[in-house]
Amino acid sequence: MFLGRVAGTVWSTVKWPETRGLKLLLVRPYRLGDLAPGAAGDAGGEASEPLDDLVVCADLLDAGVGDDVLVAFGHAARVAVGEKLAPGSKPNVPIDAAVVAVVDRVEIERAPRR
């Protein structure tokens, strides 16, 4: 799983039928320096390239732009989607990333320096 901030939304009308009703979000992953200034990966206040590494995620928790979220990949993402769309079963949907938590707090204690 990775931590990221919701940067936007994606919508479409032509899509796999089983994915109807799933909201899609654009999430920008955090690097260590985004959470711990001065740590490895800190861009020194410069905005890192926001379009470099955006991930499109299915949203199960009604997250909004600006929220910090936890995203699961692969099979785990489909398990999470299954909770929402068809409880008790794993839908065969073309989803490989899903928001699985809206983060309240991230506590960084010992961030290694570069």
Place this chain on the structure above:
Amino acid sequence: MIRGTVVGRVWATRQAHGLDGCKLLVVAERDADGKASGRIVVAVDVLGAGSGEDVTVALGSGARNVLRPGPDNRDLLCDAAVAAIVEGAG
């Protein structure tokens, strides 16, 4: 798997039920030289790893086996788990 250092924890109340009761750690990946690469992953921890400890993290479907050995674990919501607490690496 990746090698990294535990640097913190994540708390969430709005989460998928599959994550209920899971301890979630922020792990900073280390590169071949042992330096932090800047990349972080969030991993489920059942081994009791603490901040500052070096760990290995299993990613993908293999991570589920840390929580419950397969094959009957495909219902688990887990794509990253602490697989070992590292004592040394050469």
